[in-house]
Amino acid sequence: MKTLEQDLPELRPGQSVELLKELHILTREGRINQDSRRKLKQVYHLVQFIEKLLAQVPDAPGHPTLADFGAGKSYLGFILYDLVLRQRAEGHVYGIETRTELVERSRALAQRLGFGRMSFLAIRAEDAASESALPEAIDLVTALHACDTATDDAIAFGLRRKARHMALVPCCQAELAGWLRKEKAQALSRTPLAELWRHPLHTRELGSQLTNVLRCLYLEAMGYQVTVTELVGWEHSMKNELILATRTGQPKRAAAQRLRAILAEFGLQGLEVLRYPGLQ
Numbered sequence: 001m002k003t004l005e006q007d008l009p010e011l012r013p014g015q016s017v018e019l020l021k022e023l024h025i026l027t028r029e030g031r032i033n034q035d036s037r038r039k040l041k042q043v044y045h046l047v048q049f050i051e052k053l054l055a056q057v058p059d060a061p062g063h064p065t066l067a068d069f070g071a072g073k074s075y076l077g078f079i080l081y082d083l084v085l086r087q088r089a090e091g092h093v094y095g096i097e098t099r100t101e102l103v104e105r106s107r108a109l110a111q112r113l114g115f116g117r118m119s120f121l122a123i124r125a126e127d128a129a130s131e132s133a134l135p136e137a138i139d140l141v142t143a144l145h146a147c148d149t150a151t152d153d154a155i156a157f158g159l160r161r162k163a164r165h166m167a168l169v170p171c172c173q174a175e176l177a178g179w180l181r182k183e184k185a186q187a188l189s190r191t192p193l194a195e196l197w198r199h200p201l202h203t204r205e206l207g208s209q210l211t212n213v214l215r216c217l218y219l220e221a222m223g224y225q226v227t228v229t230e231l232v233g234w235e236h237s238m239k240n241e242l243i244l245a246t247r248t249g250q251p252k253r254a255a256a257q258r259l260r261a262i263l264a265e266f267g268l269q270g271l272e273v274l275r276y277p278g279l280q
């Protein structure tokens, strides 16, 4: 029988096996099933990207600060803490999650493990920007498969608090597809490009693609440098797009213009005030 290290090559020296058991990623006997392996791979990959971004954050009392949107069971927050923050004297992870039972579970687990610099807030992502329990100075905003518009709320929060970095892996997206659907008949009479979203399946796919394209343009327009990459191989997850953004403080007018032009082309101008406020 393989040892845990052979079975799980991603496991790092010094990493808490107890934590992985507490998170039910490993069984009590230290074994792992396919679903957990897939999840762990995603989390590890994201942690690697985040680690590199955090290495650029200057040392300062209380930092780095991280906000994890749509935290769920907080696999990401706990593993980040274990691998990155535990050996540092400073830094704090804030988990944002609507489901109170998950928040309470995470609080209890952090206490059991002695992970003192973790907080879990039972709030909606859209309310985070006005939440006083979250610090003003946020170094990194992350969201791993936060549902639908929770990723947009994470972006809005990051912009409001001038986060240094954002690392976002969007989930399913319904909002923009809904807008495309509503305007479909009109679009079909206006442009042959509307064939791109005539069939319901295509409406969903294009809605998803367009949402992420607009998010990237918005971030650029608001003063972030953006890269888009794969989180893990497509065999591990269909929701695999990773948007990395780093604040430059230099808004790009051209990106704002492009964003507006795309909204107009798709008949989505109504989305600007809702999702892309503050464009120049």
Ligand SMILES: C[S@@+](CC[C@H](N)C(=O)[O-])C[C@H]1O[C@@H](n2cnc3c(N)ncnc32)[C@H](O)[C@@H]1O
Binding pocket: 069, 070, 071, 072, 073, 074, 075, 076, 096, 097, 098, 099, 123, 124, 125, 126, 143, 144, 145, 146, 147, 149, 150, 171
């Ligand atoms: C697909 S799960 C992902 C959980 C976790 N990030 C992970 O990758 O394991 C999405 C989580 O986002 C939470 N969520 C959905 N909408 C939210 C919102 N508007 N504000 C805060 N949390 C939200 C859900 O309750 C759920 O736990």
